[in-house]
Amino acid sequence: LVQLAESGGDSVQSGGSLTLSCEASGKTSSSYCMAWFRQAHGKEREGIGSIDPLGRTTYADSVKGRFTISQDNAKNILYLQMSSLKSEDAANYSCAADGAYNDGYYYSCTHQYPGRFAAWGQGTQVLVST
Secondary structure, three states, X not given: OOEEEEEOOOEEEOOOOEEEEEEXXXXXXXXXXXXXXXXXXXXXXXXXXXXXXXXXXXEOOXXXXXXXXXXEOOOOEEEEEEOOOOHHHOEEEEEEEEOOOHHHOOOOOOOOOHHHOOEEOOOEEEEEEO
């Protein structure tokens, strides 16, 4: 069973930068699609982006060009680098793992289908002040 633990959430000023981390334990292989999601108070969960075992990424339009997802496979750590933060980026950020991804044999790694992700972290809070 994969367990995920996010860290790095903080309060930052609008226009600032922040990097979140997600440590994964219990992964049985490197063939996972990993993703970041966020949920603001009173709003639905939103997929931010994803990364596959080869490092290919997808991003939501709302964060494209400002956020970067990367991973350290040796350390099993997923990162979310956020820059040019806006007030609307304030949310609880969670990472998720899709262990059924199977190197993309059946489907592509994407943030668009949260139901594919069986493992979720508890989340870390990001606040953006103006």
